[in-house]
Amino acid sequence: MQTPPLPRPSDNPRHQQVHEAVRALVREQGVQISMDAVAARAGCSKQTLYARYGSKQALLLQVLSDDGNNRATLAGTPDAATLRPRLAAFARDHLARLSQPDTIGTARLVTAQATQFPDEVRALFDTCVGGLQERLAHWLQQAMRRGLLRHDDPHFAAELLLGMIVGLDFDRQRFMFPHRDTAAQQADWADFAVDSFLRAFAPPASRA
Amino acid sequence: MQTPPLPRPSDNPRHQQVHEAVRALVREQGVQISMDAVAARAGCSKQTLYARYGSKQALLLQVLSDDGNNRATLAGTPDAATLRPRLAAFARDHLARLSQPDTIGTARLVTAQATQFPDEVRALFDTCVGGLQERLAHWLQQAMRRGLLRHDDPHFAAELLLGMIVGLDFDRQRFMFPHRDTAAQQADWADFAVDSFLRAFAPPASRA
DNA sequence: GTCTATAGCCAGATAGAC
DNA sequence: GTCTATCTGGCTATAGAC
Numbered sequence: 246m247q248t249p250p251l252p253r254p255s256d257n258p259r260h261q262q263v264h265e266a267v268r269a270l271v272r273e274q275g276v277q278i279s280m281d282a283v284a285a286r287a288g289c290s291k292q293t294l295y296a297r298y299g300s301k302q303a304l305l306l307q308v309l310s311d312d313g314n315n316r317a318t319l320a321g322t323p324d325a326a327t328l329r330p331r332l333a334a335f336a337r338d339h340l341a342r343l344s345q346p347d348t349i350g351t352a353r354l355v356t357a358q359a360t361q362f363p364d365e366v367r368a369l370f371d372t373c374v375g376g377l378q379e380r381l382a383h384w385l386q387q388a389m390r391r392g393l394l395r396h397d398d399p400h401f402a403a404e405l406l407l408g409m410i411v412g413l414d415f416d417r418q419r420f421m422f423p424h425r426d427t428a429a430q431q432a433d434w435a436d437f438a439v440d441s442f443l444r445a446f447a448p449p450a451s452r453a
Numbered sequence: 454m455q456t457p458p459l460p461r462p463s464d465n466p467r468h469q470q471v472h473e474a475v476r477a478l479v480r481e482q483g484v485q486i487s488m489d490a491v492a493a494r495a496g497c498s499k500q501t502l503y504a505r506y507g508s509k510q511a512l513l514l515q516v517l518s519d520d521g522n523n524r525a526t527l528a529g530t531p532d533a534a535t536l537r538p539r540l541a542a543f544a545r546d547h548l549a550r551l552s553q554p555d556t557i558g559t560a561r562l563v564t565a566q567a568t569q570f571p572d573e574v575r576a577l578f579d580t581c582v583g584g585l586q587e588r589l590a591h592w593l594q595q596a597m598r599r600g601l602l603r604h605d606d607p608h609f610a611a612e613l614l615l616g617m618i619v620g621l622d623f624d625r626q627r628f629m630f631p632h633r634d635t636a637a638q639q640a641d642w643a644d645f646a647v648d649s650f651l652r653a654f655a656p657p658a659s660r661a
Numbered sequence: 662g663t664c665t666a667t668a669g670c671c672a673g674a675t676a677g678a679c
Numbered sequence: 680g681t682c683t684a685t686c687t688g689g690c691t692a693t694a695g696a697c
Contacts, residue, residue, distance in 0.1 A: 273568075274568060275565070275566075275567065275568025275569060276484070276565045276568070277569070279671080279672055279673080280672075280673065280674085281671090281672070281673090289681075289682090290681065290682050290683075291673085291674080291675095291682095292674090292675080292676095292680090292681070292682065292683085293680075293681055293682080295673090295674065295675080296680070296681080297680095300673085300674085301672095301673070301674090352564075353564050353565065353567065353568070355628065356560075356561050356564050356565070356627050356628070357483070357484045357561065357564070357565045358483075359483065359561065359627060359628055359629045360481075360482060360483025360484070360561070360629075361482075361483055361485070363629040366628050366629050367628060367629045367630055369628070370624070370625070370628035370629075370630050371630070374621060374624060374628075375630075378621065401642075401645055404620045404621050405617055405620060405645070405646060405649055407620070407621060408616040408617050408618075408619055408620040408621065408646075409613055409616050409617055410616075411616055412612045412613060412615070412616040413582060413586065413612050413615060413616065416578070416582060417578070419564050419567060420563065420564070420567055420574050420575060420577070420578035420582075421567045421568075421571040421574050421575045421578075422575055422578050422579070422583075434609075437609055437613070438613060438616075441613055441653040441654070442653070444652065444653040444654075444655075445649040445650070445652040445653035446649070446652075447652075487689075487690060487691085488690075488691065488692085489689085489690075489691095497663075497664090498663065498664055498665080499664095499691085499692080500662090500663070500664070500665085500692090500693080500694095501662075501663060501664080503691090503692065503693080504662070504663080505662095508691085508692085509690095509691070509692090662697105663696105663697085664695105664696085664697080665694105665695095665696085665697105666693105666694085666695090666696100667692105667693085667694080667695105668691105668692085668693075668694085669690105669691090669692090669693100670689100670690085670691085670692100671688105671689090671690080671691100672687105672688095672689090672690100673686105673687090673688090673689105674685105674686085674687085674688105675684105675685080675686075675687100676683105676684085676685075676686090677682105677683095677684090677685105678681105678682085678683085678684100679680105679681085679682080679683105
């Protein structure tokens with residue numbers, strides 16, 4: 246009973262080659278990519294792409310689905326000693342992932358397709374951002390129950406914290422504006438955001 | 454010495470008709486709009502558009518520049534009594550403008566063109582979002598100097614507050630996800646964000 | 662100035678040989 | 680399965696009549 250072949254498309258090296266070609270083109274050329282360019286970059290012909298993926302849309306959606314699983318996580322359970330460093334590490338992780346060129350390229354591409362394929366785009370957002378918010382909310386709820394944070398709606402608190410962490414920086418990237426691209430800059434902002442959040446959500450008892 | 458004709462393109466009703474056609478198409482069809490569609494919607498021919506605007510890009514940029522001037526403002530100077538309500542009003546105003554269909558359509562279109570026309574897109578972001586952040590930072594700085602808020606970098610504070618106000622809602626709109634589209638929902642979130650911000654930036658003296 | 666008609670091009674998808 | 684070559688449609692931009 247060894248592991249079966251498990252022919253997941255993401256494991257096939259030929260598929261990875263095509264995916265990487267799409268990502269590179271999206272990074273460099275933005276949302277306007279042609280199947281000719283993908284084929285040339287991947288070193289195959291258009292017909293091969295169509296035989297495998299059926300259409301341009303199907304190919305793009307498969308690449309985007311793969312990219313969506315690249316999200317920060319919060320491990321462990323919060324306690325008084327780890328609350329702040331865990332949140333700070335999460336914030337830095339999140340900012341680092343958002344500043345990857347693939348992430349901003351993917352965001353541009355998905356945004357451009359939102360009107361034409363609302364259902365698929367909605368599903369992508371739900372699994373990526375929605376899942377992130379949900380995990381963060383769960384973690385914050387644990388902290389609230391342990392008296393480490395003031396009691397409030399954990400879902401709201403998670404959205405607020407994510408907004409604080411991102412600030413305007415992801416929009417700066419979207420719009421080609423200079424943004425915080427060094428780890429030091431991101432760490433400074435992450436600490437600023439987390440410190441502000443912890444002040445806003447300090448439990449009332451901590452004032453005594 | 455009456456007012457001169459002042460032939461600003463935005464005042465010309467024919468231009469407004471074309472602009473409205475572009476906006477309607479962007480709302481409905483997203484980033485993929487053709488000059489044929491614009492001409493049909495505006496009730497003129499393609500050649501008229503090219504004679505007036507020269508190219509598709511020039512037309513789009515002119516429409517986008519017009520839309521960029523639709524931003525919330527903060528009037529007056531802050532004092533202890535008006536600090537919270539002024540910020541809450543600003544937050545509601547900002548959220549209301551962001552949820553307008555034209556705003557999200559414009560954001561999608563600009564994002565899609567960022568890679569091809571980085572300079573123009575950068576300039577748009579600078580005047581719109583950058584100007585908004587700057588005005589907010591100036592207002593917050595006044596509040597800090599009067600002891601209404603803790604002393605901190607007003608530019609950072611402004612970005613943080615804008616991130617809190619927007620949260621994830623503008624991304625929800627971008628990605629066709631259900632968002633806070635009623636005034637009541639937006640007011641609830643605006644109050645939540647502003648209250649959290651004021652707790653995080655309360656001056657240390659207020660604890661006495 | 663505004664229209665109809667068209668040139669020229671590019672991209673998505675397919676046909677058919679190997 | 681993969682390639683070369685091609686079809687087809689739509690799009691930007693222009694030409695020329697009125």
